[in-house]
Amino acid sequence: MSDPCQRAHAALRRGEGLDEPSLLQHAAQCPACAAVLQGGTPLAAALDDAPSVPSVEGLWARVEAEVAQERGPAAWLRSLVTPVRLVVAVVVAALVPVLVGLLWGRVDRAVYPAGRLVLDLIALGLPVALVLAVTMHPLHRRALPRWAGAVAVALAGLGALMGPLLSPAHHDHPASLGGVEDELFPRAIACLVTGLILGLPALVGVALVQRRRGRFGLPVALAVVLAGAVGGLGIFLHCPLVAPAHLLLGHAMVLAVYLGLAVVAVPRRVA
Amino acid sequence: MAAYVGGDRSAFAVLFERYAPRLLRLMQRDLGRGEDAHDLVQQTFLQLHRARRDFRAGAKLRPWLFTIALNLKRQHFRRQGRRPEASLELEGGAEPVAPxxxxxxxxxxxxxxxxxxxxxxxxxxxxxxxxxxxxxxxxxxxxxxxxxxxxxxxxxxxxxxxxxxxxxxx
CATH class of the missing domain: 1.10.10.10 (Winged helix-like DNA-binding domain superfamily/Winged helix DNA-binding domain)
Incomplete structure (x- = not known):
């Protein structure tokens, strides 16, 4: 027992004072031990009346059985070191937006105002990064504050709503002018379905490298939100329509649908 | 832990023997002696197994393991929507600890x-x-x-x- 706190605790538990000079010196420097010392034997004795070490009989068989099931590609992916898992998750989340941007990008790029484009990309891309960071935070590190996930999800919601709430970015390209009146629902549904599909690879990829417990849970719910954010970003990079009603029903709804699924995935106490 | 990361499967049993009782006591302090405490210890060792490659040689295992355990306990209470205080009511099969x-x-x-x-x-x-x-x-x-x-x-x-x-x- 080399730790001075533990030596001090042991002395106090035995009902002894801290007569040893080194312990007295330690108590003078350690506010915690000083407080216990000030409380005297009653406090030390009451603290000592802690539950004894319990038996773990039967638990090893359960642990062994669960660890034995950790086989196959999915288990291997989960067991990769965190930086590698993070790189995999980033690549998976970025893959769809990058491919859409490069191969299937919006046709009005030349006339889309640069400042507005940067703003839109930040509003839709930043939440992707934040949700990803929260989702992949490893369990062996101190937990992130509870609000971190909520802030990331709220930012994703704001990012998705920013487009519909602002005035149209431009009216300078013929392909950007549709999606209203009779075309509203057909075009919005097409974008919604496309956005949902674009989000799926991120959901599957990130879920595979998570070390979650159980099939559902908060990490899975966050992965679902991530899919919505990635799907929203992907459809923004493809669809040239700028009408607010279309952006609301066709683009923002991608996140809304995934958020609904996330709510279902959030664990609840089993009665 | 280094031996386990290196592939010695029997080292995991040694780790369990050494730390499981203390982790169970840690869980039971807030959860009582019900099944939840056992489940969380089980999950702690499963997560330890999954994260074994993240463990750096030379690092101390005890704080690492306790971090996993406490994070799982926090998640448990969040999921339950309650604070540890509630477990003062010895519910769900929990037995009082005889002082x-x-x-x-x-x-x-x-x-x-x-x-x-x-x-x-x-x-x-x-x-x-x-x-x-x-x-x-x-x-x-x-x-x-x-x-x-x-x-x-x-x-x-x-x-x-x-x-x-x-x-x-x-």
């Missing part, structure tokens, strides 16, 4: 346990790890993700509140 010692000490024990549960979570967590689990302040700082001075301040405040609670009963 040892003479009647005066028993009164002190009950008083102290109530006072401990009234402490703010950060102070309570530090005291449990410091006094009951014997972690050093350096290890506790690692587990709770705070600086050593901050952890000492939490412990000081917590112990003072416990002392006041004990003095109040006299």
């Amino acid at each position: 040892r010692g003479n009647p005066e000490a028993r009164v002190g024990d009950v008083q102290l346990r109530a006072a401990l549960l009234r402490l703010p979570e950060p102070q309570r967590e530090v005291i449990v790890l410091h006094w009951f689990e014997g972690l050093s302040f350096r290890e506790i700082a690692e587990v709770v993700g705070a600086s050593q001075p901050a952890v000492k301040v939490r412990a000081h405040r917590g112990y003072n509140k416990l002392r006041e609670a004990m003095e109040g009963q006299v």
